[in-house]
Amino acid sequence: MRASVTLDETIAERFAAIVGPRYALRDGKEIEPYITDARSRYETTSPLVLRPGSVEEVSAILKLATETKTPVVPQGGNTGLVGGGIPLVGQANAVMISLGRMNRIVDVDAASNTMLVEAGAILETIQKAADDADRLFPLSLGSQGSCQIGGNIGSNAGGTGVLAYGNTRDLVMGLEVVLPTGEVLNGLSRLRKDNTGYDLRNLFVGAEGTLGIVTKAVLKLFPKPAGTAVAYVGVKTPDNALDLLNRAKGAAGSGLTGFEFISETAMDFTIRHAANPTQPPLADPHPWTILIEVSSGRSEAEANEILESILGDALESVVIDDAVVAQSLAQQKAFWQLREDMSWAQKPEGASIKHDISVPVGSVPAFIEKADAAVLAIVPEARIVNFGHMGDGNLHYNISQPVGWDPHDFFAHEDAIHNAIYKIVGTFEGSISAEHGIGQMKRDKLAVIKDPVSLALMKRIKREIDPAGIMNPGKVLQT
Missing domain, CATH: 3.30.70.2190 (Alpha-Beta Plaits)
Structure with missing residues (x-):
């Protein structure tokens, strides 16, 4: 983690001038909705939330951030579940960037089954625009009324349609991305086939804002079922x-x-x-x-x-x-x-220790048997709230506190439960994050379980694209 320092006032004014005073939030009450995550597990601070209205403004923000070595944290609809969209505690100089103003459906091309959207477009709005054109955009999440497509892309969101249509990665044809230097990568391709080198698009899908900021996307549409x-x-x-x-x-x-x-x-x-x-x-x-x-x-x-x-x-x-x-x-x-x-119905039952895991589909029954035994050995009265997308092997294997327990006492067992579940996931060659991402919640665990060559290559890519280390520091990779 970087040392806790505040944002220099002169630098803050330079950032604010890019978007204008109206869209540079500095008041505590205005900033409050941006600095607590959806599960209320992480709460932090930020001196400045910028709400750019164009790719040019995003470019200018990141260019200045690299010049001044100011950390920036992109945030979509703030519906993420692993603390990826808010600064780390102690990052008191981190500027947040919210793309909610950049929310246009630019066009819908029913003939080619594509849609061009800005990153701040709400998922439900995208679904409706597709439906109005007699097409289907199949990404479907419980938070679809407030999550933004840029955040969905950054986390490679899954949802209930993965069985038939794939994750977000499979639904994105092209991206416009602002790099930490301020350069704009124009990859808004609508081509179904383009074999001209590395697939740069997939560097940014699932990168959780650690390599750049997605500002536009070409999405795949499908015929609506009859x-x-x-x-x-x-x-x-x-x-x-x-x-x-x-x-x-x-x-x-x-x-x-x-x-x-x-x-x-x-x-x-x-x-x-x-x-x-x-x-x-x-x-x-x-x-x-x-x-x-x-x-x-x-x-x-x-x-x-x-x-x-x-x-x-x-x-x-x-x-x-x-x-x-x-x-x-x-x-x-x-x-x-x-x-x-189902995801939100657990909250009234008290504290919950959550897992977003995947194993090979055929291993789901065996995983459940082993995981249940491991959890109940640690907390015999725990209530196991298991549900998910069995068709793709992704389970939301959650543990609710025993009735009458104090949440603090329950969370004292969190590390032991996580370690037990992730160990079992490993025996099935599964994943500790099927669709929610890594963020700050699973960053340290990723460093332990990830293939060392893969992890080293990820760090090399990060250093090459973001040499100043400004992009969402401390998320996904240890910095």
């Missing part, structure tokens, strides 16, 4: 869920657009704390519940026929115990809303 069918399914074991997944893949192929895996505790929390009063989707509780979606490019009838065939076969084979199919579009949305509420 119809979808959605069901909740009850099963006894993770092995049953894996069996159902493989049956569904075989029957639906690329039409399997959702397969979400939910523990009984996670569903119970969500029913109790959902934003709107709701009933359990199934009449009786089940150890595990699956939210499955099938889409068809031909018709809703075909989607329902495929889904009902999958469920009928699974019932006959005693793979599933119960199922309910949504009978309307409104019910489909209600089913999905339950899943989207």
Whole structure:
């Protein structure tokens, strides 16, 4: 960590002059929303939040930051979950850059299935613009009403559509990026094929603002499904869920657009704390519940026929115990809303130790067995809130405090629980961060588990692109 120093007033005035006084926030109340993360795990300070309105202003900010060796911290919608978008404690001279003003949908090209957007565009706004053009932008997250596409790109966000469409990395065709020197990398390609050297775009997707600031992006669009069918399914074991997944893949192929895996505790929390009063989707509780979606490019009838065939076969084979199919579009949305509420429904239950891990899909049942045993050996009364995207092996393996415990006492076990879970993840050759990123939360752990050659190469890339070390220092890599 850099020494704690304050920002020189003359330098602060030079930064403020780039965006104008109105968009250079210095008052404590104005800055407050920017300096606490979404989970309230990190709270820091900043002397200045800049809200540029153009790529030229971003360029001037970074050029000045390199000249004066001033740390800069880019922030999107501040919905990140690993502390990547706020300064480290002690970085009292770090200037924050919020791209919320740069939020235009520049154009939608339905013929080429592309969209050009500015980095501050809200994900839900992008989804609607695609829908208005009879297209689909499939990135879908619980925070889509406030997260910005630049942040999604910086963290390589995942969400519920990865099974069919891939992570954010797979949805980005081209980027405009301002480098720490102020140079602007114009990579706004709409080409499906371009084999002219290194893929520079992918240096910045998932880099969490440590190499530059994304200011525009060309996104991939897809044809809208002609119809979808959605069901909740009850099963006894993770092995049953894996069996159902493989049956569904075989029957639906690329039409399997959702397969979400939910523990009984996670569903119970969500029913109790959902934003709107709701009933359990199934009449009786089940150890595990699956939210499955099938889409068809031909018709809703075909989607329902495929889904009902999958469920009928699974019932006959005693793979599933119960199922309910949504009978309307409104019910489909209600089913999905339950899943989207799951992340936030844990908060009323007290302190939570969270993991965003991935293992090979076929290893999910074995991981759960080992992880559950490890956690309960440390805190026998812990409540395991396990849910996630089983179709791509990504689990949000979260641990809620025992009933009646003090949060401070529970968090005293955090390191032991993290170490146990990450050790098990390692035995399956999995990842400690499937879709949330590294930020400051997992930086030190990454330094221990990452392949040494890979880690050294990452540091060399960082030094080459950002020799002054101004870009989001202390995130992802130790500095």
